[in-house]
Amino acid sequence: MPELPEVETVRRGLAPALEGAVIAKATAFRPDLRFPLPPGFAENITGKRVDSVDRRAKYLLLRIAGGMVMLSHLGMSGRYRIYKDAPPALEPHDHLELVTDSGVTIRYNDPRRFGILDLFPEEGLATHKLLASLGPEPLSNAFDGPALAAGLGDKRTAIKLAILDQRVVAGVGNIYASEALFRAGISPKRTARTVKRGRADKLAAAIRDVLNDAIAAGGSSLRDHRQTSGELGYFQHSFKVYGRGGETCPGCGTEAGIRQFVQGGRSTFYCAKCQR
DNA sequence: CTACCATCCTGGTTGC
DNA sequence: TGCAACCAGGATGGTA
Numbered sequence: 001m002p003e004l005p006e007v008e009t010v011r012r013g014l015a016p017a018l019e020g021a022v023i024a025k026a027t028a029f030r031p032d033l034r035f036p037l038p039p040g041f042a043e044n045i046t047g048k049r050v051d052s053v054d055r056r057a058k059y060l061l062l063r064i065a066g067g068m069v070m071l072s073h074l075g076m077s078g079r080y081r082i083y084k085d086a087p088p089a090l091e092p093h094d095h096l097e098l099v100t101d102s103g104v105t106i107r108y109n110d111p112r113r114f115g116i117l118d119l120f121p122e123e124g125l126a127t128h129k130l131l132a133s134l135g136p137e138p139l140s141n142a143f144d145g146p147a148l149a150a151g152l153g154d155k156r157t158a159i160k161l162a163i164l165d166q167r168v169v170a171g172v173g174n175i176y177a178s179e180a181l182f183r184a185g186i187s188p189k190r191t192a193r194t195v196k197r198g199r200a201d202k203l204a205a206a207i208r209d210v211l212n213d214a215i216a217a218g219g220s221s222l223r224d225h226r227q228t229s230g231e232l233g234y235f236q237h238s239f240k241v242y243g244r245g246g247e248t249c250p251g252c253g254t255e256a257g258i259r260q261f262v263q264g265g266r267s268t269f270y271c272a273k274c275q276r
Numbered sequence: 277c278t279a280c281c282a283t284c285c286t287g288g289t290t291g292c
Numbered sequence: 293t294g295c296a297a298c299c300a301g302g303a304t305g306g307t308a
Binding site for chain 2 (some may be wrong): 029112113223
Binding site (some may be wrong): 002003006035058073074075076077111113114116130164166173174175176219220222223224225242266267 | 293299300301302
């Protein structure tokens with residue numbers, strides 16, 4: 001499911017429930033998701049206070065008092081749901097439950113189990129295998145045209161594939177890659193190394209803007225994504241090209257102008273007239 | 277470096 | 293109605 005805006009939406013939901021709260025009870029209902037959970041995962045966070053709920057790229061990072069970090073990645077189908085009162089019965093694919101000292105229940109559900117849970121000392125943050133090679137945060141001041149162009153470097157791969165590379169820019173996924181390229185007027189097929197100067201400025205701004213717009217809309221709900229309250233996100237109604245193959249281009253009005261094709265095994269949507 | 281493929285899983289949709 | 297094929301927001305690792 002989740003790209004950066006969906007993860008940020010989840011973070012904003014979890015933060016008020018968890019920050020400053022003590023995890024009175026933690027239960028992991030299976031020993032593994034994509035990877036095995038570290039031994040004693042649930043036991044080691046039980047009784048601990050959560051200092052903050054942060055995000056890096058598509059990773060949620062919970063700072064646990066005592067110097068540990070709990071990492072959570074939602075994979076394709078992960079969801080968090082918060083229950084302020086008595087929670088309903090467990091559902092299929094509920095894999096983790098946290099109950100805070102104020103009686104709030106937080107459940108992680110992930111049918112496809114591509115998600116990740118990890119727990120490690122905060123000294124290991126910079127060198128964590130999953131975090132070490134991530135590129136710039138697209139919403140940070142460090143991300144602009146020159147930074148993007150530098151990340152693209154001499155790559156001869158298509159620009160769509162390049163911005164899906166988490167080392168180039170962290171947090172862009174398949175939906176927002178197509179949407180950002182449409183906003184920037186750049187063809188997804190364009191060779192990455194040719195995106196420089198003006199085009200790079202435009203694309204960096206388009207990435208930032210589309211992510212911010214999506215966050216403001218609570219993310220995009222296609223199948224799985226929900227806010228922690230259970231509410232749907234609604235940015236999917238603002239997609240210009242994603243999922244709109246065969247439709248009229250909203251940019252130039254060309255009938256059936258939105259085309260769909262496969263890049264790197266994943267669907268890309270674009271308008272050949274608006275995007276060069 | 278690049279392209280391409282398979283892999284980890286389940287579930288919803290599509291097409292016969 | 294049934295069933296199989298296909299597709300899905302991610303990411304890694306292997307091969308050529």
